[in-house]
Amino acid sequence: MNGEDDNMGNYFQAEIETASREQIKKWQDERLVKQVKHVWDNMPFYRKRMEEKGVTPDDIKSADDLHKLPFLTKDDLRECYPYGLLATPLKDCVRIQSTSGTTGKRVVSFYTQEDLDIWEDCCARAIMAAGGTNEDVCQVCYGYGLFTGGPGLNGGSHKVGCLTLPMSSGNTDRQIMFMRDLEATILCCTPSYAAYLAESINERGMRDQIKLKAGIFGAEAWTEEMRHDIEDKLGIKAYDIYGLTEISGPGVSFECEAQKGMHINEDHFIPEIINPDTGEVLPYGEKGELVFTCITKKAFPLLRYRTRDICVLTEEKCSCGRTHVRMSKPLGRSDDMMIVKGVNVFPSQIETVLLNKGYAPNYQIVVDRINNSDTIEVRIEMKENQLALSKGEIAAYEKELVSALKGMLGILADVKLVRPKTIERSEGKAVRIIDKRNLYQK
Numbered sequence: 190m191n192g193e194d195d196n197m198g199n200y201f202q203a204e205i206e207t208a209s210r211e212q213i214k215k216w217q218d219e220r221l222v223k224q225v226k227h228v229w230d231n232m233p234f235y236r237k238r239m240e241e242k243g244v245t246p247d248d249i250k251s252a253d254d255l256h257k258l259p260f261l262t263k264d265d266l267r268e269c270y271p272y273g274l275l276a277t278p279l280k281d282c283v284r285i286q287s288t289s290g291t292t293g294k295r296v297v298s299f300y301t302q303e304d305l306d307i308w309e310d311c312c313a314r315a316i317m318a319a320g321g322t323n324e325d326v327c328q329v330c331y332g333y334g335l336f337t338g339g340p341g342l343n344g345g346s347h348k349v350g351c352l353t354l355p356m357s358s359g360n361t362d363r364q365i366m367f368m369r370d371l372e373a374t375i376l377c378c379t380p381s382y383a384a385y386l387a388e389s390i391n392e393r394g395m396r397d398q399i400k401l402k403a404g405i406f407g408a409e410a411w412t413e414e415m416r417h418d419i420e421d422k423l424g425i426k427a428y429d430i431y432g433l434t435e436i437s438g439p440g441v442s443f444e445c446e447a448q449k450g451m452h453i454n455e456d457h458f459i460p461e462i463i464n465p466d467t468g469e470v471l472p473y474g475e476k477g478e479l480v481f482t483c484i485t486k487k488a489f490p491l492l493r494y495r496t497r498d499i500c501v502l503t504e505e506k507c508s509c510g511r512t513h514v515r516m517s518k519p520l521g522r523s524d525d526m527m528i529v530k531g532v533n534v535f536p537s538q539i540e541t542v543l544l545n546k547g548y549a550p551n552y553q554i555v556v557d558r559i560n561n562s563d564t565i566e567v568r569i570e571m572k573e574n575q576l577a578l579s580k581g582e583i584a585a586y587e588k589e590l591v592s593a594l595k596g597m598l599g600i601l602a603d604v605k606l607v608r609p610k611t612i613e614r615s616e617g618k619a620v621r622i623i624d625k626r627n628l629y630q631k
């Protein structure tokens with residue numbers, strides 16, 4: 190590995206990133222109180238939720254009172270689509286981003302200029318924690334557009350002063366050509382694309398011509414084995430980065446050189462871990478669902494948003510000098526969302542397509558990763574009246590479903606029509622997903 194620890198003490202906002210725990214708590218106390226008033230005054234949906242729970246802004250005197258507030262979920266966001274959770278006048282917003290993969294009622298998130306600035310600061314912290322400086326060339330191959338990956342890291346890279354290569358995703362030949370010719374030193378993309386790039390570079394015998402020293406990889410689950418594989422193949426140090434559109438995008442938390450969990454930007458987001466079944470707040474060290482409260486965002490300030498990501502938090506001191514708490518890599522989900530080819534996929538979306546096309550909801554989704562790239566196959570039981578059809582006719586129906594699924598999910602899924610009653614029935618919760626990738630750490 191190159192540059193093992195030469196980014197020690199590389200902070201974007203040193204006084205914040207290394208502030209005392211008392212100072213961080215003080216920021217959280219003050220900002221939460223202010224934020225709750227802002228939300229109460231400007232977000233009728235949440236105000237109603239607070240009223241139903243019998244809570245008013247007067248009950249929130251510090252971050253210790255956070256547990257009194259109601260939760261928000263992805264379903265609430267869908268219900269409020271598009272403007273129901275906007276807390277500033279639309280004329281004060283300068284950007285909109287959206288989660289990947291869902292059509293119809295997508296989750297949209299709004300930003301004022303100040304919100305964007307804070308988001309980009311968070312990404313800049315991540316880039317500097319990975320050793321980035323204004324002498325680096327930062328190649329951003331996350332998707333640009335509604336997805337937050339490209340715009341977030343792009344903004345962070347500018348703030349650090351890197352020469353930014355806004356490549357977006359895809360076109361591997363061109364990625365490698367620019368990486369070599371412009372001597373990119375930092376690579377930002379999903380870990381599966383990093384693995385694919387690493388393999389392609391090695392296959393072409395170009396490893397010696399590549400000057401990368403670090404990678405900032407996130408947006409999907411990846412294992413320590415995958416990290417070591419990418420690090421070895423590219424001769425870099427690979428850093429994890431986490432985030433979600435609802436809370437801002439990438440940079441909600443990020444890894445430092447210790448590579449032992451991701452520091453949460455606690456001056457902007459207060460984390461909690463809860464029991465996903467009861468909502469009870471769990472102490473640090475216990476595994477549960479991660480919940481975030483945004484204390485500085487103005488346009489889309491979600492309070493106690495349930496991420497559905499299962500994590501562990503630690504307050505233990507980190508060797509990098511940062512004092513903000515760390516979260517583990519996500520260890521699973523408390524819902525059935527999968528991330529396939531970088532896109533969020535819910536089985537319910539697939540079910541909607543099947544029902545629209547007149548199929549019974551007997552289906553199974555098989556996800557795998559072959560040569561570093563995700564595959565998804567949907568097995569669907571054919572209708573009785575399709576039993577006598579020829580192979581060619583069945584293929585035509587499969588093609589029709591492929592295209593309907595593409596419209597719904599935004600990615601290509603293989604479709605296999607199988608004979609009725611061949612998909613195993615379950616007496617309890619149906620086993621809809623067979624994910625052979627084993628992406629989550631046990």
Ligand code: DLL
Pocket residue numbers: 288289331337338406407408409410411429430431432433434435438439440496498518519528533
């Ligand atoms: O994936 C934002 C992002 C972009 C993060 C680029 C990092 C880098 P969404 O599309 O809204 O946003 O998906 C959010 O992705 O709730 C997690 O389940 C998953 N996820 C994000 N980062 C990681 C990670 C972006 N480092 C959802 N490890 C989250 C595991 C991750 N899962």
